[in-house]
Amino acid sequence: MKDMNKLKVIVVAAVLIVAAIITVAVNPFKFNVNYSKNVRLEVYIEKDFEINDILSIVNSIYTNDDVIVRKAGALEKTASITLRDFTEEQNEKLISQLNEKYELKLTSEDIEIYYNSNVKGRDLIKPYIVATAIAGVLILAFFGVRYRKIGLAKSVGGTIAVVCLTQLLYTFLINIFGMYINEATIVVGITIGILCLMYLVATFEKLKAKE
Amino acid sequence: MKIKKNSLKKVTILLLIIVIILISFVGVYEKQLNKMVNTLPEYKFGMDFSDIREVRLNVREDTVTKYYDENGNEVDMPDDESESTNITSKEVPVNSEEKLTAENFAKTKKILEDRLDALYIEEYQIRQDENGYIVVELPENDDTDFYVETLMFMGKFEIKDSETNEVLLDNSNISDAFATTYSSDGKNMAAYLIINFDQEGKQKFEDITKTYIATTDEEGNETKKVVTVSIDDQTIASTYFGKTMSNGQLQLKLGSETTSSDTLLTYYRETLMIANSIRYGQLPIEYTVENQEVLLSTVRQDVVQVLWIIGAVLIVILVAYLIIRFNKGLLIGISWIGFIGMFLLLIRYSNSVITINSIVGMVVICIYQYVFLNAVLSNKQNRSFKEILAKYSIYAIPLYIIAVIFTFASKLAVNSFGMALFWGSAIMAVYNLLITKNLIDEK
Numbered sequence: 001m002k003d004m005n006k007l008k009v010i011v012v013a014a015v016l017i018v019a020a021i022i023t024v025a026v027n028p029f030k031f032n033v034n035y036s037k038n039v040r041l042e043v044y045i046e047k048d049f050e051i052n053d054i055l056s057i058v059n060s061i062y063t064n065d066d067v068i069v070r071k072a073g074a075l076e077k078t079a080s081i082t083l084r085d086f087t088e089e090q091n092e093k094l095i096s097q098l099n100e101k102y103e104l105k106l107t108s109e110d111i112e113i114y115y116n117s118n119v120k121g122r123d124l125i126k127p128y129i130v131a132t133a134i135a136g137v138l139i140l141a142f143f144g145v146r147y148r149k150i151g152l153a154k155s156v157g158g159t160i161a162v163v164c165l166t167q168l169l170y171t172f173l174i175n176i177f178g179m180y181i182n183e184a185t186i187v188v189g190i191t192i193g194i195l196c197l198m199y200l201v202a203t204f205e206k207l208k209a210k211e
Numbered sequence: 212m213k214i215k216k217n218s219l220k221k222v223t224i225l226l227l228i229i230v231i232i233l234i235s236f237v238g239v240y241e242k243q244l245n246k247m248v249n250t251l252p253e254y255k256f257g258m259d260f261s262d263i264r265e266v267r268l269n270v271r272e273d274t275v276t277k278y279y280d281e282n283g284n285e286v287d288m289p290d291d292e293s294e295s296t297n298i299t300s301k302e303v304p305v306n307s308e309e310k311l312t313a314e315n316f317a318k319t320k321k322i323l324e325d326r327l328d329a330l331y332i333e334e335y336q337i338r339q340d341e342n343g344y345i346v347v348e349l350p351e352n353d354d355t356d357f358y359v360e361t362l363m364f365m366g367k368f369e370i371k372d373s374e375t376n377e378v379l380l381d382n383s384n385i386s387d388a389f390a391t392t393y394s395s396d397g398k399n400m401a402a403y404l405i406i407n408f409d410q411e412g413k414q415k416f417e418d419i420t421k422t423y424i425a426t427t428d429e430e431g432n433e434t435k436k437v438v439t440v441s442i443d444d445q446t447i448a449s450t451y452f453g454k455t456m457s458n459g460q461l462q463l464k465l466g467s468e469t470t471s472s473d474t475l476l477t478y479y480r481e482t483l484m485i486a487n488s489i490r491y492g493q494l495p496i497e498y499t500v501e502n503q504e505v506l507l508s509t510v511r512q513d514v515v516q517v518l519w520i521i522g523a524v525l526i527v528i529l530v531a532y533l534i535i536r537f538n539k540g541l542l543i544g545i546s547w548i549g550f551i552g553m554f555l556l557l558i559r560y561s562n563s564v565i566t567i568n569s570i571v572g573m574v575v576i577c578i579y580q581y582v583f584l585n586a587v588l589s590n591k592q593n594r595s596f597k598e599i600l601a602k603y604s605i606y607a608i609p610l611y612i613i614a615v616i617f618t619f620a621s622k623l624a625v626n627s628f629g630m631a632l633f634w635g636s637a638i639m640a641v642y643n644l645l646i647t648k649n650l651i652d653e654k
Contacts (some may be wrong), residue, residue, distance in 0.1 A: 071507040117340035127622035135616040139609045186569040197609035
């Protein structure tokens with residue numbers, strides 16, 4: 001029975017690893033508009049405006065699913081629109097709707113266009129590497145010392161395996177559901193790791209108490 | 212008598228919790244200039260929720276005129292025509308084709324990152340495309356102009372013979388550079404640029420200090436051999452040496468001595484900027500600022516309001532669950548809200564910066580406190596409060612380790628998460644021992 005359970009765990013883990021590798025290889029991670037290659041359009045509105053109004057105009061014109069609209073400049077009368085891409089036709093529509101709403105006489109040449117390259121994935125991960133590695137070593141040392149009677153293979157090896165598998169599962173889910181990598185992705189992954197480790201401590205504490 | 216005493220204790224604690232909740236969620240108001248102003252410290256927000264400066268740096272594509280003597284050596288621009296007979300000029304690109312490589316683009320980005328890191332800027336973003344075009348996002352505050360200036364230095368350091376313009380020492384021999392302040396008389400302070408040279412540079416510098424000195428001939432005439440120290444071709448000092456310096460350290464006073472702390476700070480910042488620009492090497496490619504723009508926070512008041520409402524509804528649902536399920540559910544529910552209020556107050560007073568990461572950390576702590584309170588109320592094994600607290604503290608050891616290590620990280624994304632976990636864990640221990648324990652009357 002015990003061997004059967006072990007086999008099930010190994011099979012599930014293997015399937016998960018293979019599935020995660022395949023999905024990431026076939027379907028690379030998608031980054032949100034802020035982190036991906038994007039274009040920032042800037043339009044001087046000349047008047048006070050509400051972000052929501054600009055956002056509704058932008059959403060009605062551009063087919064992007066991920067847009068950032070914010071005010072720019074010291075006077076706060078410039079609208080900054082960050083999107084993945086655009087066409088000339090869309091920009092003309094934008095100008096015509098802005099002219100209509102704010103009674104302006106802008107032309108599409110009044111749109112300043114700034115191209116931004118993507119933020120590198122490694123630049124996002126880099127700040128976490130040292131801290132996570134140090135914390136990881138200390139946590140494993142804690143598991144190794146406190147649960148040494150359970151066996152190092154189980155306490156330390158098991159912990160590494162479980163945390164890696166949950167992270168793989170998280171990666172797999174991000175990918176399979178087409179979720180964007182955004183400002184919260186890494187910290188949510190770390191939080192999942194923490195919860196997983198806390199659950200393992202609770203489990204090992206029970207095992208320790210039994211012994 | 213004992214029952215009365217207990218009731219009084221509970222009422223007092225409940226009142227205390229209500230005060231904490233009111234202070235944290237409503238504020239403490241004071242009349243200032245005919246306006247009611249909340250005197251609690253404001254929350255501090257990271258770049259996720261505040262204004263940023265977007266700085267666009269373009270690779271220079273223009274040309275400069277260079278002058279060469281009859282031997283083909285580069286010389287300074289001639290002052291008048293008579294000097295220019297044997298001098299030829301040529302227009303050359305600021306950045307030659309050979310310089311514009313992926314390796315140099317990457318090196319430039321790394322140097323800029325090092326400069327910003329040296330200024331302890333906890334949060335910034337640098338994007339660079341395949342043509343070397345750079346977009347830097349910086350937090351918008353009083354120091355942003357200073358940060359931008361730091362980025363713009365080429366970092367070209369030279370010690371030259373003032374007469375021949377021969378380069379005696381340059382960036383390749385610098386091992387470190389930093390800024391410091393020092394007072395020679397205990398009253399006046401000055402900013403100093405300290406440059407340490409590597410082994411080879413140390414020897415070269417020693418030779419310079421032996422050669423570039425003031426000498427007096429038999430007739431009493433003093434002759435000075437002078438060197439010029441320049442940064443980005445701008446002379447910052449012309450000097451000769453009074454004694455041989457074999458420690459490989461050049462100390463330059465930048466600006467004058469002052470008793471004013473504001474003036475000293477200005478000198479120090481300029482010195483720091485120079486030190487940072489040469490410390491990490493010269494930029495291999497010259498850039499120009501194409502555009503700078505302040506982009507206001509993306510946080511919209513209407514969205515914030517909706518989030519507050521969602522948060523409040525979730526809290527009400529979770530407290531309602533406690534009330535329905537447990538006898539002491541109401542008391543514990545109030546205690547939990549008090550905990551959240553206390554945690555938010557601590558975030559304000561500890562100057563913790565609110566980022567998306569710190570919000571995740573705060574949510575984790577609040578949920579863990581809720582789970583703990585549930586365990587206290589359900590207490591199937593009839594354990595004491597302290598036993599349950601100890602048990603849950605052991606479960607949270609991985610969280611404590613991460614909290615402490617992350618708190619010391621240099622980047623805001625990491626340390627704000629660590630801070631939230633750290634302060635949350637600390638307040639959890641104190642709050643539960645002082646408030647929750649007494650509220651549910653546990654020994």
